[in-house]
Amino acid sequence: GQLVESGGRAVRPGGSLRLSCAASGITFDVLGMSWVRQVPGKGLEWVSGVNWNGDSTDYADSVKGRFTISRDNAKKSLYLQMNSLRAEDTALYHCARNLALAGTYDAFDLWGQGTMVTVSS
Amino acid sequence: IVLTQSPGTLSLSPGERATLSCRASQGISSSFFAWYQQKPGQAPRLLIYGASNRAPGIPDRFSGSGSGSDFTLTISRLEPEDFAVFYCQQYGDSPTFGQGTKVEVK
Numbered sequence: 350g351q352l353v354e355s356g357g358r359a360v361r362p363g364g365s366l367r368l369s370c371a372a373s374g375i376t377f378d379v380l381g382m383s384w385v386r387q388v389p390g391k392g393l394e395w396v397s398g399v400n401w402n403g404d405s406t407d408y409a410d411s412v413k414g415r416f417t418i419s420r421d422n423a424k425k426s427l428y429l430q431m432n433s434l435r436a437e438d439t440a441l442y443h444c445a446r447n448l449a450l451a452g453t454y455d456a457f458d459l460w461g462q463g464t465m466v467t468v469s470s
Numbered sequence: 471i472v473l474t475q476s477p478g479t480l481s482l483s484p485g486e487r488a489t490l491s492c493r494a495s496q497g498i499s500s501s502f503f504a505w506y507q508q509k510p511g512q513a514p515r516l517l518i519y520g521a522s523n524r525a526p527g528i529p530d531r532f533s534g535s536g537s538g539s540d541f542t543l544t545i546s547r548l549e550p551e552d553f554a555v556f557y558c559q560q561y562g563d564s565p566t567f568g569q570g571t572k573v574e575v576k
Binding site: 392393407409456 | 504506508512513514515516519520525526557559561564565566567568569570
């Protein structure tokens with residue numbers, strides 16, 4: 350099983366982008382999911398998490414009010430709507446699956462390879 | 471919750487023991503503490519969850535311990551494939567990661 354992200358590209362400051370994460374061959378609809386980003390060569394930053402059915406979400410302070418996480422269990426997909434993008438949002442964005450919990454976050458036992466978002470004028 | 475890892479870099483030889491530390495800015499439940507390994511060009515891999523539980527498929531040379539605000543990852547005997555960057559994570563509150571410890575070949 351795997352997670353495959355898509356939607357990353359270069360965008361101007363202030364712009365918007367929607368990232369997708371497609372799950373295949375794995376349990377998806379009973380576990381929470383998150384987005385975690387990483388500036389190349391730097392550390393990991395949790396961005397946002399959603400519970401198993403999408404009715405509970407949480408965000409890092411750095412993206413609160415600008416990003417929206419959602420999921421479609423029928424399509425086994427996770428999304429991240431990113432608005433008002435800033436240069437500091439430039440990073441590789443990974444989706445990650447909760448190890449065992451249906452809630453908003455957990456340890457993450459499965460990660461995608463990531464999709465790169467570059468915010469630059 | 472801020473997690474501070476030490477040392478920043480650990481230079482060791484294969485076969486040696488590695489001890490990595492992670493200190494939290496406030497006490498956290500050991501139930502919500504994890505360690506990851508990341509190699510260049512790869513996604514992170516979960517090693518330890520609940521402070522001391524090995525994830526499926528993780529060799530028993532990896533062990534985790536700790537409670538409160540101080541946690542440790544120990545690699546009993548380094549294998550060539552173990553050299554990488556290691557991150558701690560807490561998930562009792564909005565998740566945060568440490569800044570990483572690089573274990574490099576001496």
